[in-house]
Every structure is written in structure tokens, then in C-alpha cells.
Amino acid sequence: MQPSIELMSVAGIQTEVRRWGEGPPLLYLHPGDGLAKENEFLAALARHYQVIAPSHPGFGNSLRPDDFKTMEDLAYFYLDFMAQENLVGVTMAGSSFGGWVALEIAIRSSARLAQIILIDTVGVRFSERDKADITDVYMLSDAEIIENSYFDVARGKFDIANATDEELLIVSRNRVALCQYAWSPYMHNPRMKRWLHRVDVPTLVLWGAQDRIVSVEYGQRVAAAISDANFKMIEEAGHYPHIEKPKETVDAILAFSKNAGKEKVSRSLDFGTLKTALA
Amino acid sequence: MKMRVWGFCENAYPEAWHPDLKSLRNNLPSRNMDPVKAADILHRHLDEWAMLDELGMDICINEHHSTATCLNASCTLPLSILARETKKARLMSLGIHIANRPDPIRVAEEVALIDVYSRGRFEMGFVKASPYEVFPANAQPVGQQRRFLEAYDLICKALTSHDGPFSWEGEFFHYRDVNVWPRPYQQPLPPSWFVSMSPNGGGWIADRNAGVGTFLSGRSSKLLFDSYRRRSIEVGRPVGPEKLAYLAIVAVADTEEKAKRRAWEILGYVRTSPIVAKQFVNPPGYVSVEDNARALRTSIIPGYVPTYATMMLNDGTRIPQATATVDQLIDAMAVFAGTPDQVFEQLKAYNNYVGGCGNLLMMGQGGNLNHADTVDNYRLFAKYVLPRLQDLEVTIAHDAMPLASAK
Numbered sequence: 001m002q003p004s005i006e007l008m009s010v011a012g013i014q015t016e017v018r019r020w021g022e023g024p025p026l027l028y029l030h031p032g033d034g035l036a037k038e039n040e041f042l043a044a045l046a047r048h049y050q051v052i053a054p055s056h057p058g059f060g061n062s063l064r065p066d067d068f069k070t071m072e073d074l075a076y077f078y079l080d081f082m083a084q085e086n087l088v089g090v091t092m093a094g095s096s097f098g099g100w101v102a103l104e105i106a107i108r109s110s111a112r113l114a115q116i117i118l119i120d121t122v123g124v125r126f127s128e129r130d131k132a133d134i135t136d137v138y139m140l141s142d143a144e145i146i147e148n149s150y151f152d153v154a155r156g157k158f159d160i161a162n163a164t165d166e167e168l169l170i171v172s173r174n175r176v177a178l179c180q181y182a183w184s185p186y187m188h189n190p191r192m193k194r195w196l197h198r199v200d201v202p203t204l205v206l207w208g209a210q211d212r213i214v215s216v217e218y219g220q221r222v223a224a225a226i227s228d229a230n231f232k233m234i235e236e237a238g239h240y241p242h243i244e245k246p247k248e249t250v251d252a253i254l255a256f257s258k259n260a261g262k263e264k265v266s267r268s269l270d271f272g273t274l275k276t277a278l279a
Numbered sequence: 280m281k282m283r284v285w286g287f288c289e290n291a292y293p294e295a296w297h298p299d300l301k302s303l304r305n306n307l308p309s310r311n312m313d314p315v316k317a318a319d320i321l322h323r324h325l326d327e328w329a330m331l332d333e334l335g336m337d338i339c340i341n342e343h344h345s346t347a348t349c350l351n352a353s354c355t356l357p358l359s360i361l362a363r364e365t366k367k368a369r370l371m372s373l374g375i376h377i378a379n380r381p382d383p384i385r386v387a388e389e390v391a392l393i394d395v396y397s398r399g400r401f402e403m404g405f406v407k408a409s410p411y412e413v414f415p416a417n418a419q420p421v422g423q424q425r426r427f428l429e430a431y432d433l434i435c436k437a438l439t440s441h442d443g444p445f446s447w448e449g450e451f452f453h454y455r456d457v458n459v460w461p462r463p464y465q466q467p468l469p470p471s472w473f474v475s476m477s478p479n480g481g482g483w484i485a486d487r488n489a490g491v492g493t494f495l496s497g498r499s500s501k502l503l504f505d506s507y508r509r510r511s512i513e514v515g516r517p518v519g520p521e522k523l524a525y526l527a528i529v530a531v532a533d534t535e536e537k538a539k540r541r542a543w544e545i546l547g548y549v550r551t552s553p554i555v556a557k558q559f560v561n562p563p564g565y566v567s568v569e570d571n572a573r574a575l576r577t578s579i580i581p582g583y584v585p586t587y588a589t590m591m592l593n594d595g596t597r598i599p600q601a602t603a604t605v606d607q608l609i610d611a612m613a614v615f616a617g618t619p620d621q622v623f624e625q626l627k628a629y630n631n632y633v634g635g636c637g638n639l640l641m642m643g644q645g646g647n648l649n650h651a652d653t654v655d656n657y658r659l660f661a662k663y664v665l666p667r668l669q670d671l672e673v674t675i676a677h678d679a680m681p682l683a684s685a686k
Contacts, residue, residue: 066422067450138414139306141558160579165572172571179563180421 001043003053007061010054011080013068016061018053021046024114026091027082028053029098031240032137032182034060034174037155038095041246048254049091054081056101058177060170069180071189075104082112091257093117095242096213097182100189107195116203117253118222120211120239122187124196126221134187135213138179148212149239196225203229204256206249208237230256280520280635282626282668285339285371286331286657287526288644289548290324292317295347296547302556304346305414317350323650325360330654332365334661339371339404339526339640345415348551355389362397370397373404373472373492373524373640377434378427379416384457386430387437391463399464404472404492405431411559421564426451431471431487433457438468472524476587481507488516492524492640495549495600497590497611500525501633508634520637520673525629528608529641530616531659539605541656542616546605547646549613553588553601619663626664627671635673 003018018035020042026049028042035053042051056074058064068077078101082090090113094102099121106116127133137145146156160168203226207219216233223231232252234241242249295311296303328338340357343349351357354372361370370393380386394401407427413420429449436445437459444458463469471489475481478499484491484507491507493500504523511518528545532538561574577583589597590611598607608614612632615625630636643660644653 066425069422138562139558141556160575163575165576168572168575169568171575172568175563175571176421176568180419183419183421184417 001046003039003042003051010084011077013057013065013077014061014063015057015081016055018042018051020051020053021049023049024089024091025049025085025087026051026093027078027087029078029092029094029101030056030059031096031098032174032178034170037240037243038246041242041249044246044250045093045253052085052087054078056098056177058180059174064177064180071100071104071181074101074181075108078105079109079112088112089114091115091117091253093119093253094121095119096122096239097178097187099123100182100187100192103192103196103199104189106201107192107198110199110201113201115201115257116199117206117256118203119206119242119249120208120214120219121205121222122182122214123189124192124222124225125185125188125190126193126218132186133214133218136186137213138183138186151208151210151236151238151244155244193225197227199226199229201228202256204253205229205231206241206252207231207233208239208241208244209233209235210237211239213239232256280630280637280671280673282520282630282637282639282671283337283369284639284641284660284665284668285337285369285524286328287339287341287640287642288324288327288653289341289343289349289642290321290351291548291551291646292320292347292350293547293551293647296551300554302559303348303551303554304343304411304556305559306556307345307347311347321350321357324644325357325364327644327650327653327657328357328361329364331657331661332361332368334657335367335665336641336657336661337369337371338365339373341373341406342376343409344412348548355386355393358401359389359393359396362393362400365397365400367400369400369402371402371404371472374406374474375404376408376412376416376418377405377430378407378423379412379418380430383430383433383452384437384454384459387434387459390434390469391438391459391461394463394465394469395461397464399469401463401465402470402472402490403434403468404474405434406474410562410565411555413562413565414559420562423564428483435468435471438463475503478502479506481505482510485510485516485518486514490522490524490638492526492638494526494640495528495590495613496525497613498632499591500612500636504633504636520630520635523633523636524638524640525633525636526640526642527612527629528614528616528645529622529639529643529656529660530614531619531622531656531664533618533659535617535621538616538618538622541648541652542605542608542614544648544652545642545645546608546614547648548642549603549608549645550601551646619659622660623664623667626668630671630673639668 003020005018008015045051055062057068092102092113099118100123103123122134135148150156205223207216223229234245234248237244340354342351342354344352358370390403429451437457444456447454473484473489474492481503493503530538530542584599590600591597592610612629615622643656
């Protein structure tokens with residue numbers, strides 16, 4: 001299944017949005033590499049959801065104005081996006097950097113959210129000041145980044161020789177955008193832990209068992225810090241389990257959604273009212 | 280045309296240059312350095328710089344961070360020592376990494392202080408710095424040029440405002456009480472210098488009426504100087520050669536052979552400077568997205584050397600700088616080496632080629648060149664070459680600059 005791709009204006013910013021399938025809305029927030037390798041995962045989700053996957057401003061073909069620089073900008077951008085699309089009862093799924101974006105959105109407002117899926121997220125800090133929670137990719141060579149990110153290193157290889165000029169431009173743009181948002185403090189918001197109690201919708205924390213960018217222990221601490229969170233490990237996967245093990249990841253999301261069903265009914269009733277009010 | 284000559288060296292720590300090292304910067308543990316030996320090196324270079332004052336030369340100091348190629352982690356610290364130790368030499372920082380320093384007002388205070396210590400002999404050079412410098416500085420590489428220019432504007436305003444505090448609410452810097460004491464000795468402020476390594480990089484520097492310096496660029500320095508001169512005419516401030524500076528390796532000796540051996544030692548700098556782990560060479564945003572995409576494309580070509588790492592010979596061919604011979608680098612105008620007569624002729628040819636450059640930043644020490652050879656190099660230069668650069672006739676000037684102004 002291939003997505004439709006459109007360029008639209010959100011908060012005055014040219015935004016590239018991919019859409020697959022029909023059903024309840026699932027907003028996918030891509031990792032720092034951009035939307036690159038998750039087609040199989042998103043296509044599988046699209047059998048159950050209306051999958052909406054924007055490129056964050058600065059990534060892909062979404063533009064980033066010079067004064068759009070922080071995670072706060074990204075959070076308000078996505079709150080605007082959900083309002084503009086009139087989305088309610090949203091399943092918000094974020095991978096790595098996209099998980100951090102999801103947390104920044106959720107601590108500001110979860111009014112449009114039904115549940116959150118965090119896949120090997122970053123964004124929070126737990127350890128003492130002289131110990132890094134998150135492997136600093138800026139201190140590593142490209143080969144080392146791939147070794148740390150993938151269980152199956154072959155899946156992480158980027159084939160420059162066969163990439164189009166447009167793909168190389170997008171890789172270059174993504175790298176600048178990620179650095180703008182995440183260079184320092186590196187890949188986290190020092191104040192995030194202070195506000196995680198505001199994440200008040202059912203949350204599934206998924207983790208690649210062999211992730212060497214952020215450890216399984218880090219993932220367990222994220223789950224413990226959110227009031228209604230489940231933690232699930234995906235075996236034989238690194239930092240991107242949805243890319244390395246798309247079927248297992250989708251199954252975990254569907255099982256979680258079903259189990260969270262009871263609560264969801266009452267919430268979706270609320271959202272029905274809200275949607276009418278907003279329309 | 281008068282050519283000022285500024286002695287320059289990097290204060291390297293060659294003992295740590297193990298041939299199997301993949302990176303001499305950023306991630307080389309400081310365990311590889313003995314602080315007692317470092318003290319000897321730093322004092323030795325201070326002595327050599329102080330000698331330049333007696334020889335009628337000026338002094339230029341740079342800085343690098345977290346590296347065995349340059350122990351000067353601050354150019355203002357040794358310059359402040361020399362402000363007291365020297366009497367006549369002009370003192371140039373080239374330069375202070377103002378885009379990487381979190382507090383430009385602290386920089387303004389330091390440069391004003393050196394200017395007052397030296398009673399008006401300071402020239403303030405600012406550089407965007409090499410790409411790998413953002414890592415030890417923890418400076419955001421994206422938008423670095425905008426931060427550089429804002430820091431410069433703020434420093435200039437801080438040095439020229441004398442009627443009480445002003446506030447600054449910029450994109451990058453925020454202050455409520457800018458009121459620098461002491462104010463600079465030179466009025467309205469010390470001369471400014473920037474560096475560009477790009478053939479078209481002169482425009483924004485001319486716009487700010489700062490001098491332009493370039494390092495080991497050989498023939499492409501002409502293109503940079505042309506772009507600078509063109510823009511300075513466009514903005515109605517045509518400049519002479521006194522606003523141009525060229526850093527080159529200079530080795531003088533009583534025989535050509537000995538001089539070339541000295542040049543080869545100094546070139547240890549060129550051979551080691553690029554030894555940096557790959558992840559530090561091109562931080563995001565340092566080059567344009569388009570240039571980065573092109574660099575990705577060429578990164579998989581075996582043995583590919585990017586244009587910026589090559590030098591153009593007289594016959595138009597390009598050679599990789601890091602593996603070039605002394606003779607090739609003399610041909611490429613990155614090295615001036617030989618007997619005093621030969622070096623004078625080489626400098627004359629360079630000036631004719633670029634249309635007159637009023638400042639030579641003479642890298643008279645580098646790599647393993649020892650103290651005795653360094654002293655001899657500078658002394659011979661000062662005695663036999665420097666006097667002939669006081670009234671140098673430039674016979675070819677670029678059309679953007681009237682020949683008369685080059686005299």
C-alpha cells in the first residue's frame with residue numbers, strides 16, 4: 001500500500017503529509033532520520049487506522065522558518081495541526097525523536113488524544129549529571145550510529161550509490177533539522193520529567209530489546225514515570241523495532257488498543273461530544 | 280606598497296602525534312600530554328613571539344580546542360601576556376570563536392582590556408572557527424553564521440557605547456546592562472579582521488569594513504580578495520592592500536636546501552591538521568544542504584579529495600594539500616621558502632598575482648621545527664626580507680583595484 005502525499009499549510013508552514021488507510025486517526029511522529037524506512041509498519045497499521053504521517057518542519061519537504069527552532073515550536077505546531085484537521089480520539093505514535101515530540105505535545109494538551117505509543121523514545125533525563133542516558137550520535141561515525149541503532153545492521157545501511165539527488169537532499173535537510181531541535185540539551189528536555197504526570201492517556205512504551213541508543217532500563221523508567229503506561233519489549237530489534245520487526249510491533253499496538261478498550265469507550269464518548277463542539 | 284609581517288604559530292604538541300591515531304582533535308585523551316612539557320612549549324613560543332617585537336614584526340595568535348595540534352585554547356590569554364611583554368608589535372587575535380562563545384560581552388571586555396594593556400596595539404580578529412570546534416564548545420552548528428554576526432554587532436556596539444548601559448534582546452543574546460569597562464584604547468575601536476576560505480567570501484566582510492584574512496589558500500586567495508575589493512567599491516569604501524591578510528608557511532635559511540628542510544618541518548602542521556574523526560568534520564548546517572548532498576555523493580568515491588583540500592599549481596592542475604611536497608607548495612604559493620632573495624622573489628610574485636596583499640601572516644614555526652631553527656628563520660627574515668617589503672612595487676593589480684592604491 002502506498003500513501004497519498006500532499007503539501008499543506010499548517011501554522012503558516014509548508015507541511016508534507018502522508019496518509020494511508022481509513023479508520024480512527026493515528027498520528028505518526030517520525031524519528032530523527034525522517035520518514036525513511038517505516039513504510040511496511042505504517043502500511044500494516046493502515047489496515048486498522050487512518051494513518052497520518054507529517055514530516056516535522058525542516059524534515060522531508062516540510063519547511064522550517066529561521067525562527068522555528070525548539071521542541072516547544074514543534075509541540076504547538078502539532079496541536080495546531082490536530083485542530084486544523086479536527087482530529088479527536090487520536091492514537092499518537094512516535095519513534096525515538098518522534099516520541100519526544102509526542103511527549104512535548106501530551107504535556108501541553110492531551111484533549112485530542114486517546115492513547116500514546118512511544119517507540120524507543122527519547123526526551124526525558126533520569127541519570128546523574130555526568131552520565132549520558134542517550135548515546136550521543138554526534139560523537140559517533142555513521143557506521144557506529146548504525147551499529148548502535150540496529151539489531152540487524154544490514155537494515156540500517158543507507159545506499160548512497162543508488163540514492164536519488166532528491167533523497168540525498170532530504171537526508172541533508174533532516175540532519176540539519178534534527179540538530180536544530182536536539183543538539184543541546186542533547187535529545188531531551190531537562191524539564192520533561194517535572195511534567196510527565198500530565199500524560200494522562202493510556203500509553204504503551206515499546207522497546208527494542210537490543211537498543212544501544214537508549215537502553216531497555218531507560219524505557220522502563222519512562223513507563224514508570226507515566227501514570228497509565230504499559231511496557232513491552234520487542235525481541236531481536238534495536239532502536240527502531242517498528243522498522244526491524246514491523247509485524248510484532250503492529251501486533252503489540254493492536255493488542256494494547258484492544259485491552260485499553262474499556263477505558264477508550266468512555267473516552268471516545270467524551271471525544272464524540274468534543275468533536276461536535278469543535279466542528 | 281608596505282607589507283606588514285605578523286609571526287604566527289599554533290603551539291603544537293607533536294609528541295602526541297602518533298602515526299596510527301585516527302583523530303588528533305576532540306576525542307584524543309589529554310593523558311597523551313605531559314603538562315611539564317606543555318609548559319616548556321608554551322613558554323618557548325611566548326619567547327619567540329616576544330623576540331618578534333625586537334625584530335620589528337607583529338604578532339598573530341589563533342586558538343583551537345581539545346587538540347594536540349594547538350595548545351592555545353584561548354588566543355586572548357597569550358596576547359594579554361604579550362601586551363605587557365612587547366613594546367611596539369601590533370597584536371592580532373585571529374581569531375576569537377565568537378559564534379562558539381556563550382558570552383560576547385565577556386569577549387568585548389577581554390579585547391578592550393588587551394587594547395588598554397597594550398596601549399592601543401590590539402587588532403580584533405574573529406573567526407567562525409573550524410567545523411570540529413562546535414563539539415568542544417557545545418555550540419549549535421545550525422544558524423552559526425547568524426549567531427556569529429549578532430555576536431560581532433553586539434561586541435562593536437559594546438565597545439563604542441560610552442553613555443551608560445544599553446540592553447540587547449537579540450535572536451541569540453540577551454543582556455540588560457551592557458556597559459564595558461575599560462573602554463578600548465583605540466577610538467572608536469580596534470581594527471576588525473575576519474577570515475574566509477571561500478573564493479566568493481569577501482562580500483559580507485567588506486560590508487562590515489573589516490579586514491579579510493585567508494589561510495594557505497594559494498592562488499584562490501586572489502578570488503577572495505577580488506570579491507572583497509569589488510564589494511568594498513560597491514559600498515563606497517574602496518580599500519587598499521592594508522585590509523588583506525594572507526597566512527602562509529615561510530622558511531628562510533642561508534641555503535635553499537636548509538630552508539626547504541625547515542619548511543618541511545613546519546608543514547607537519549598541514550600533515551596533521553586534517554587528522555580528525557569523520558563525525559567532527561561536517562557538523563549539520565555547517566555547509567549548505569545542497570553542498571552536503573554533493574558531499575554525500577562524493578563520499579563513496581575511493582580516494583576522492585574535495586576541492587577545498589587541494590591547491591592549484593602554476594600550470595592549473597590541482598594537488599592534494601596534505602600530501603604535497605615543499606616544491607609543489609612553493610609553486611602553489613602556500614609556502615615561501617628558500618634563501619632571503621628567493622623568498623623575497625616568491626613574495627613579490629604572490630603580491631603581483633593577487634594584486635597586492637598588505638599583511639603576511641608568517642607561519643615561521645610549526646610541527647617539529649626546533650627553537651634554534653625558528654629563531655634563525657625569523658631573524659634572517661627580519662634582517663634580509665622584511666626591509667624589502669616596506670616599499671614593494673606591485674606591477675599587476677586586479678581591475679577592481681586601481682594600481683595606484685596598491686603602491
